[in-house]
Amino acid sequence: xxxxxxxxxxxxxxxxxxxxxxxxxxxxxxxxxxxxxxxxxxxxxxxxxxxxxxxxxxxxxxxxxxxxxxxxxxxxxxxxxxxxxxxxxxxxxxxxxxxxxxxxxxxxxxxxxxxxxxxxxxxxxxxxxxxxxxxxxxxxxxxxxxxxxxxxxxxxxxxxxxxxxxxxxxxxxxxxxxxxxxxxxxxxxxxxxxxxxxxxxxxxxxxxxxxxxxxxxxxxxxxxxxxxxxxxxxxxxxxxxxxxxxxxx
Amino acid sequence: xxxxxxxxxxxxxxxxxxxxxxxxxxxxxxxxxxxxxxxxxxxxxxxxxxxxxxxxxxxxxxxxxxxxxxxxxxxxxxxxxxxxxxxxxxxxxxxxxxxxxxxxxxxxxxxxxxxxxxxxxxxxxxxxxxxxxxxxxxxxxxxxxxxxxxxxxxxxxxxxxxxxxxxxxxxxxxxxxxxxxxxxxxxxxxxxxxxxxxxxxxxxxxxxxxxxxxxxxxxxxxxxxxxxxx
Amino acid sequence: xxxxxxxxxxxxxxxxxxxxxxxxxxxxxxxxxxxxxxxxxxxxxxxxxxxxxxxxxxxxxxxxxxxxxxxxxxxxxxxxxxxxxxxxxxxxxxxxxxxxxxxxxxxxxxxxxxxxxxxxxxxxxxxxxxxxxxxxxxxxxxxxxxxxxxxxxxxxxxxxxxxxxxxxxxxxxxxxxxxxxxxxxxxxxxxxxxxxxxxxxxxxxxxxxxxxxxxxxxxxxxxxxxxxxxxxxxxxxxxxxx
Numbered sequence: 001x002x003x004x005x006x007x008x009x010x011x012x013x014x015x016x017x018x019x020x021x022x023x024x025x026x027x028x029x030x031x032x033x034x035x036x037x038x039x040x041x042x043x044x045x046x047x048x049x050x051x052x053x054x055x056x057x058x059x060x061x062x063x064x065x066x067x068x069x070x071x072x073x074x075x076x077x078x079x080x081x082x083x084x085x086x087x088x089x090x091x092x093x094x095x096x097x098x099x100x101x102x103x104x105x106x107x108x109x110x111x112x113x114x115x116x117x118x119x120x121x122x123x124x125x126x127x128x129x130x131x132x133x134x135x136x137x138x139x140x141x142x143x144x145x146x147x148x149x150x151x152x153x154x155x156x157x158x159x160x161x162x163x164x165x166x167x168x169x170x171x172x173x174x175x176x177x178x179x180x181x182x183x184x185x186x187x188x189x190x191x192x193x194x195x196x197x198x199x200x201x202x203x204x205x206x207x208x209x210x211x212x213x214x215x216x217x218x219x220x221x222x223x224x225x226x227x228x229x230x231x232x233x234x235x236x237x238x239x240x241x242x243x244x245x246x247x248x249x
Numbered sequence: 250x251x252x253x254x255x256x257x258x259x260x261x262x263x264x265x266x267x268x269x270x271x272x273x274x275x276x277x278x279x280x281x282x283x284x285x286x287x288x289x290x291x292x293x294x295x296x297x298x299x300x301x302x303x304x305x306x307x308x309x310x311x312x313x314x315x316x317x318x319x320x321x322x323x324x325x326x327x328x329x330x331x332x333x334x335x336x337x338x339x340x341x342x343x344x345x346x347x348x349x350x351x352x353x354x355x356x357x358x359x360x361x362x363x364x365x366x367x368x369x370x371x372x373x374x375x376x377x378x379x380x381x382x383x384x385x386x387x388x389x390x391x392x393x394x395x396x397x398x399x400x401x402x403x404x405x406x407x408x409x410x411x412x413x414x415x416x417x418x419x420x421x422x423x424x425x426x427x428x429x430x431x432x433x434x435x436x437x438x439x440x441x442x443x444x445x446x447x448x449x450x451x452x453x454x455x456x457x458x459x460x461x462x463x464x465x466x467x468x469x470x471x472x473x474x475x476x477x478x479x
Numbered sequence: 480x481x482x483x484x485x486x487x488x489x490x491x492x493x494x495x496x497x498x499x500x501x502x503x504x505x506x507x508x509x510x511x512x513x514x515x516x517x518x519x520x521x522x523x524x525x526x527x528x529x530x531x532x533x534x535x536x537x538x539x540x541x542x543x544x545x546x547x548x549x550x551x552x553x554x555x556x557x558x559x560x561x562x563x564x565x566x567x568x569x570x571x572x573x574x575x576x577x578x579x580x581x582x583x584x585x586x587x588x589x590x591x592x593x594x595x596x597x598x599x600x601x602x603x604x605x606x607x608x609x610x611x612x613x614x615x616x617x618x619x620x621x622x623x624x625x626x627x628x629x630x631x632x633x634x635x636x637x638x639x640x641x642x643x644x645x646x647x648x649x650x651x652x653x654x655x656x657x658x659x660x661x662x663x664x665x666x667x668x669x670x671x672x673x674x675x676x677x678x679x680x681x682x683x684x685x686x687x688x689x690x691x692x693x694x695x696x697x698x699x700x701x702x703x704x705x706x707x708x709x710x711x712x713x714x715x716x717x718x719x720x721x
Contacts, residue, residue: 387556
């Protein structure tokens with residue numbers, strides 16, 4: 001093989017003069033996590049709202065929620081990012097549009113918004129499925145006690161629904177971390193962008209991308225174990241869930 | 250706001266967008282789906298084989314592919330495939346592979362990990378009694394898999410496999426990072442050349458939406474019909 | 480034909496079979512009965528190697544199941560098995576269910592397999608259902624097809640694992656009639672069942688199992704007339720009340 005390995009490249013200074021290449025990768029990881037976490041908050045908030053909307057007895061709320069989900073699910077994430085970043089400033093009144101274009105860290109805010117709305121549609125689907133899987137009697141029992149619909153959702157339906165959908169939510173959280181890499185196309189210098197930059201400056205392709213891969217795997221492992229801990233802490237005693245107990249035959 | 254909307258740029262570039270861009274996107278989607286399902290089924294069988302080393306290798310591969318962003322995998326294979334080609338053919342220097350070949354390898358190998366999980370669930374959903382009945386008739390492991398388990402598993406997983414294909418279709422837009430001319434790439438090139446970002450990106454979004462939405466409606470229709478036959 | 484000698488089996492640390500020994504001679508019909516969890520289904524699944532066992536020996540027509548060199552698929556092709564839940568292949572028509580193993584395991588031609596399949600369907604009274612899918616048949620019909628599917632392999636012996644337990648009462652007799660006819664033709668059969676009427680009609684011997692051991696193994700008349708063990712007596716009194 002013609003490739004010259006040089007693992008020491010991580011300790012070389014990067015062109016910005018202030019950090020080693022390893023340092024830039026770590027900064028990039030910071031941006032990845034910041035983007036993912038911020039987008040996650042937006043996604044969870046919007047997704048829960050829309051998911052709940054789709055399970056209410058009001059048909060026009062349901063249709064609105066469905067339209068929301070279909071819109072964000074059928075357009076690729078990259079295209080959505082371009083729409084927020086390139087198209088939105090043009091469609092707004094000139095002053096507002098110009099302000100957006102000059103915002104420092106514009107790519108960060110855009111990435112958070114784009115990723116947030118994209119993921120919210122997927123979370124909406126899971127919240128809807130989680131609420132629907134609860135026995136219909138739960139909602140009726142809550143209302144029969146005199147709780148209003150919002151109270152029924154807040155005290156009875158959502159607490160159980162969230163526990164049920166913890167596993168798919170974990171997957172969505174891991175997805176949002178991976179999807180943050182798409183933002184490199186609008187200039188966000190997150191982890192993958194930093195690895196690419198390192199590759200372009202040093203030509204040490206495989207070292208750069210191996211480092212990024214290892215970091216993503218590490219994040220994955222930490223998140224997976226973290227969510228399992230959350231699952232254990234919030235488990236309801238005696239609630240077996242969807243899977244029936246294994247037979248002892 | 251829409252006063253300056255230039256429909257003309259869209260109409261003028263339609264041939265380029267669809268003959269050059271969309272055909273690339275559709276071909277990549279179709280071939281990567283076929284390759285991904287074949288390789289994914291193989292991975293699922295390896296995982297369920299009960300032979301520890303084979304099972305671990307398959308599990309390791311699937312978990313690795315599912316832990317990293319597709320963008321990173323695209324970069325990886327863009328640089329790796331020429332070296333692999335050199336190693337496979339014993340050439341003197343890394344082989345020049347075209348953009349299409351490189352992205353085909355990337356998407357097939359990446360999506361195979363997702364198809365593998367789908368097929369694994371499908372295979373595991375076939376009742377053990379079916380395997381016992383096939384074995385009782387004297388069928389070998391491969392015969393049991395080929396005639397009894399896999400045909401049923403595929404039928405069960407068709408809606409999920411099709412949904413994953415729609416996701417693949419959308420994922421292909423990421424070849425943008427290599428400046429490849431898929432549908433989005435074509436729209437982007439026209440947008441930058443003619444300074445018409447708004448029109449081109451809105452049009453691209455609309456096209457992706459229509460295709461994906463229509464496909465997902467067909468899958469839902471199919472799901473209802475399969476449920477009836479059961 | 481079938482010999483089991485001191486067969487013991489454990490699932491992890493739980494022992495499901497304890498030193499089971501019995502024999503089924505050529506042309507004999509042996510019924511295996513006992514309470515739930517007695518191990519009777521497990522025992523019969525050991526005979527064609529679907530379940531492994533840790534101690535003891537089992538031989539079928541001289542072929543030992545302990546010998547690592549034994550070609551299990553080949554052996555299984557010669558022993559027919561009928562399952563409690565029928566286990567027809569739902570994605571194949573009735574005809575295809577009958578032909579598949581003949582073609583792929585025995586290497587018979589398509590025409591020969593089809594002809595044999597139809598003859599067997601005729602024998603179990605289901606010739607008109609040849610082109611249907613299992614999902615379109617009743618439980619009793621499916622089980623009769625399953626018996627035909629096993630017979631299509633020209634087995635030297637037939638194993639039945641609670642063949643009527645999953646059937647609605649009105650369909651039990653149509654399946655038992657097929658099994659009685661088979662027994663009268665001289666087929667070697669080992670049948671796990673609760674249907675004592677069937678045992679009295681055609682079984683030569685009855686084996687009673689409880690908690691993994693063979694408690695009683697006697698000719699039919701003796702078993703029903705003067706069971707030697709208390710456990711067998713208790714079991715019979717419960718089951719014969721219906």
